[in-house]
Amino acid sequence: MKKQRAQSTILKILSLGTAMSLTCAVWADEFTQEDLQRWNQEFMAAVKTGDKLFHGGLGNANTVSCDQCHPNGANTHPETYPKFQQQLGKVVTIGEMINWCIQNPLEGKPLALDDPKMVALQAYIYWERRNVPLQPGKH
Amino acid sequence: MKKLNRRQFIQRSGAFVAAASLPVSLVEIAFGKDHPQNFTFGFISDSHITHIKGKEFVRNWDQGLKRAVAEANLMDPKPDFIVYGGDLAQLGKPEEIDHALDMLSGLRAPVKYVMGEHDYYVDLGAHWRKRLGPDHYSFDHKGVHFIVLNSILTYKDWMHKNWKTGMDRMKQMARLDNPNGSPFMVGEEQRRWMKKDLAGVAHDTPVVVLSHSPLQKIYKGWNFWTEDAEKIHALLKPYKKATVLYGHVHQIQYNQIDNISFHSVMATAWPWPYPASYAQGVSHIPKLTVPMNRADPFFERDATGWQFINLHSGKVDLNYVLWENNKNRVVRFDPDKGHPVDTEYQDPAKRIPPQEHY
Numbered sequence: 007m008k009k010q011r012a013q014s015t016i017l018k019i020l021s022l023g024t025a026m027s028l029t030c031a032v033w034a035d036e037f038t039q040e041d042l043q044r045w046n047q048e049f050m051a052a053v054k055t056g057d058k059l060f061h062g063g064l065g066n067a068n069t070v071s072c073d074q075c076h077p078n079g080a081n082t083h084p085e086t087y088p089k090f091q092q093q094l095g096k097v098v099t100i101g102e103m104i105n106w107c108i109q110n111p112l113e114g115k116p117l118a119l120d121d122p123k124m125v126a127l128q129a130y131i132y133w134e135r136r137n138v139p140l141q142p143g144k145h
Numbered sequence: 146m147k148k149l150n151r152r153q154f155i156q157r158s159g160a161f162v163a164a165a166s167l168p169v170s171l172v173e174i175a176f177g178k179d180h181p182q183n184f185t186f187g188f189i190s191d192s193h194i195t196h197i198k199g200k201e202f203v204r205n206w207d208q209g210l211k212r213a214v215a216e217a218n219l220m221d222p223k224p225d226f227i228v229y230g231g232d233l234a235q236l237g238k239p240e241e242i243d244h245a246l247d248m249l250s251g252l253r254a255p256v257k258y259v260m261g262e263h264d265y266y267v268d269l270g271a272h273w274r275k276r277l278g279p280d281h282y283s284f285d286h287k288g289v290h291f292i293v294l295n296s297i298l299t300y301k302d303w304m305h306k307n308w309k310t311g312m313d314r315m316k317q318m319a320r321l322d323n324p325n326g327s328p329f330m331v332g333e334e335q336r337r338w339m340k341k342d343l344a345g346v347a348h349d350t351p352v353v354v355l356s357h358s359p360l361q362k363i364y365k366g367w368n369f370w371t372e373d374a375e376k377i378h379a380l381l382k383p384y385k386k387a388t389v390l391y392g393h394v395h396q397i398q399y400n401q402i403d404n405i406s407f408h409s410v411m412a413t414a415w416p417w418p419y420p421a422s423y424a425q426g427v428s429h430i431p432k433l434t435v436p437m438n439r440a441d442p443f444f445e446r447d448a449t450g451w452q453f454i455n456l457h458s459g460k461v462d463l464n465y466v467l468w469e470n471n472k473n474r475v476v477r478f479d480p481d482k483g484h485p486v487d488t489e490y491q492d493p494a495k496r497i498p499p500q501e502h503y
């Protein structure tokens with residue numbers, strides 16, 4: 007009993023300590039298969055949400071959806087961003103281009119760049135484009 | 146519903162500007178008096194008119210169809226008829242089909258209609274047929290035999306699955322990249338009809354088949370596909386001059402399989418990417434095809450348009466009237482090569498950067 011209590015106290019102290027960089031450094035690469043699985047599930051959940059938003063889930067009034075021009079996210083070229091978007095006259099991220107689409111063909115309201123919906127849309131688009139080499143700046 | 150007269154149509158679609166760019170001279174050359182059998186027809190397709198609510202429709206798609214109608218009316222000499230290649234509507238709603246036909250009623254030529262999947266899957270084509278008649282038929286024009294097929298049917302068990310509503314089924318089929326979709330087909334019944342129809346047609350008669358799906362197997366994932374394509378090819382085998390014209394793909398495609406030339410037409414609504422640009426898919430886009438330019442989304446009508454077709458000596462010259470940044474294209478049957486060629490870009494050395502799709 008006594009020994010167990012002592013151990014749990016140590017654990018409590020250790021877990022408090024995770025906020026400190028020293029302890030973190032020691033634990034940084036100590037993740038398990040289960041961790042990996044869970045993190046992947048979290049990511050794939052975002053892909054799934056993005057998939058739904060992309061296929062008519064954005065609730066924009068004119069009902070036009072992303073997949074009408076981009077089946078399977080094709081022709082969005084996430085691997086080329088950031089790039090000089092010649093029509094906008096500046097270098098932009100894919101999030102800014104997604105907002106352009108939402109505002110124009112979809113006649114909807116733009117999303118904040120850290121809106122979970124924006125993140126999910128990007129998770130879906132990148133997932134459909136997986137294994138394609140990065141080509142930032144390519145037109 | 147209010148019909149627009151010709152002048153209203155032209156005014157509303159800004160067609161005066163476009164008129165200057167129509168390659169009308171090509172038509173005149175082919176219309177020489179010594180070839181009375183030569184003729185031209187227009188081809189408009191895939192307008193995807195979308196009802197929002199009440200009297201509201203998606204403006205963008207309305208604009209495409211209005212512009213095609215206005216420009217087709219400016220063809221000189223006049224086309225003998227216009228073919229509409231399918232997908233009048235987005236979700237097959239009566240409001241959508243009626244609104245599309247209202248706009249098309251401004252055309253100054255008779256129209257031959259082809260059924261698209263977006264017109265069909267909500268009520269299995271009932272409203273479309275009520276407005277337009279049978280979905281498969283044939284007709285003869287100046288020595289050419291035309292066959293219209295409903296090629297967007299599918300397996301009966303998918304069609305008659307336990308759908309909650311017809312709209313449920315429509316929405317599944319309307320999604321191009323739906324992993325739970327079902328492949329297009331002409332089906333046995335129509336193939337039997339087509340065989341009977343062709344029985345009286347001499348083998349040296351030019352035959353043109355009008356369908357919505359490609360009557361080829363290009364990419365199943367997006368239904369650029371017809372399950373019984375080879376069986377249709379077999380029916381056309383005895384004909385020296387056979388051509389298939391199809392919609393659905395919203396992009397330039399052309400091909401030659403044995404005796405049959407294949408040509409797709411553009412949408413008036415929006416362009417689709419080539420299947421090869423989907424990194425996880427396997428596509429069989431015809432090697433012959435020189436792609437359309439990549440669309441610039443900032444130009445609403447870029448990579449959409451309509452076409453006029455010149456049927457000289459029974460084979461096709463396909464003239465793509467393309468809007469905004471895409472220059473007009475002409476794909477013509479080359480009797481020496483025995484297949485269609487792009488008159489400007491067929492030689493790989495002549496191709497331009499916007500034709501690279503990735």
Ligand SMILES: [Fe+2]
Pocket residue numbers: 191193231232261393394395412
């Ligand atoms: Fe279509």
Ligand SMILES: [Fe+2]
Pocket residue numbers: 232261262263357392393394
């Ligand atoms: Fe279609």
